[in-house]
Amino acid sequence: MKQRIITAVIAIAVFLPFVLIGKLPLVLFTFLLVGVGIFEMYRMRKISFFSVPGLLSLLAVWMIVLPNHYLANLNMTKIEIGLIAVLLYLTYMVFSKNRFTFDDVAFSILAVIYIGTGFHFFIEIRETHLAYLIYSLFIIWATDSGAYFIGKAIGKRKLWPEISPNKTVEGFLGGILCALVVGVLFSVFDYIQWSIGFAFTTVILSIFGQIGDLTESALKRYYDVKDSGSLLPGHGGILDRFDSLIFVWPLLYFIFERFLDLI
Known part of the structure; x- marks a missing residue:
């Protein structure tokens, strides 16, 4: 219990300043959080994070997390970016000769959406409320x-x-x-x-x-x-x-x- 309380106090002391500062520092800190989150999901699935699908998931979750106005110059929506990611996952499935399976593709997509959506709205709420x-x-x-x-x-x-x-x-x-x-x-x-x-x-x-x-x-x-x-x-x-x-x-x-x- 003592260790749990000490960790909580330290974590809050690190986390809250980024929440209060907001803007780019918060976005970069959130990138770190979701990156670790994707790593943990792949670890549970027993897929190497340091692989093509792992790094693709990292990039995809970063794109979901970004506030919408950061993507204005790309002239692409997040749905379009997501569809490209799906095609790349499926392409890797073929090139891996099914070592990276269709189930792994579905897992990766859902992991990105699950983690990315939550933290995207974390940033959006910070910017307005x-x-x-x-x-x-x-x-x-x-x-x-x-x-x-x-x-x-x-x-x-x-x-x-x-x-x-x-x-x-x-x-x-x-x-x-x-x-x-x-x-x-x-x-x-x-x-x-x-x-x-x-x-x-x-x-x-x-x-x-x-x-x-x-x-x-x-x-x-x-x-x-x-x-x-x-x-x-x-x-x-x-x-x-x-x-x-x-x-x-x-x-x-x-x-x-x-x-x-x-x-």
């Missing part, structure tokens, strides 16, 4: 901590033992409760204006954050690994730490872009 980005970080950290400590203290009913044996229904509900408490605190300090709509949004994000966590647990169980990586002692890898946020950021962007006036 810094307060909401900070809010998302704290409610997910509160959800994770609440689910862990409350589940450990009073958890009895298993939430989804086939996916994550240690998670409980009590921990799941405790995570939501802690997220609501943090949301109220944001309102008290005038970072956001609290309302029924915002309370509902907090609950939705907390739930989907936990689904993101379960998704990563499902991946690790399928590939029979304990953690996605070992970069963060006591926490695992980058995907272990950002699994909830990868789910939450696209949803948060959609809610605030489409329904902010209703909240």
Whole structure:
């Protein structure tokens, strides 16, 4: 537990300054995060990251992460870039004589979309709604901590033992409760204006954050690994730490872009 707390404090101390600075430093730092994330995905799949598909995935995920205005001079959309990447994956499948299989192609494409989309909206939210980005970080950290400590203290009913044996229904509900408490605190300090709509949004994000966590647990169980990586002692890898946020950021962007006036 001590190691877990120390790692968390150091990681937050490194991460938050980039969030506050934003712009190009944040984009470059995000490139590093998604690069490690792709490395971890390939490691779970037991495919070398330092290979043609690995490096192609790195380039593809960087292109997805980039804010749209960075691509204005290329005169290409991200969908077009994605289609080119698919053709290159399939071409490599042929040249590798099926050592890199069609299943590996599908895995690579989905890994790029899964990681890239989440971090793309991380940057997009930072450019338009810094307060909401900070809010998302704290409610997910509160959800994770609440689910862990409350589940450990009073958890009895298993939430989804086939996916994550240690998670409980009590921990799941405790995570939501802690997220609501943090949301109220944001309102008290005038970072956001609290309302029924915002309370509902907090609950939705907390739930989907936990689904993101379960998704990563499902991946690790399928590939029979304990953690996605070992970069963060006591926490695992980058995907272990950002699994909830990868789910939450696209949803948060959609809610605030489409329904902010209703909240």
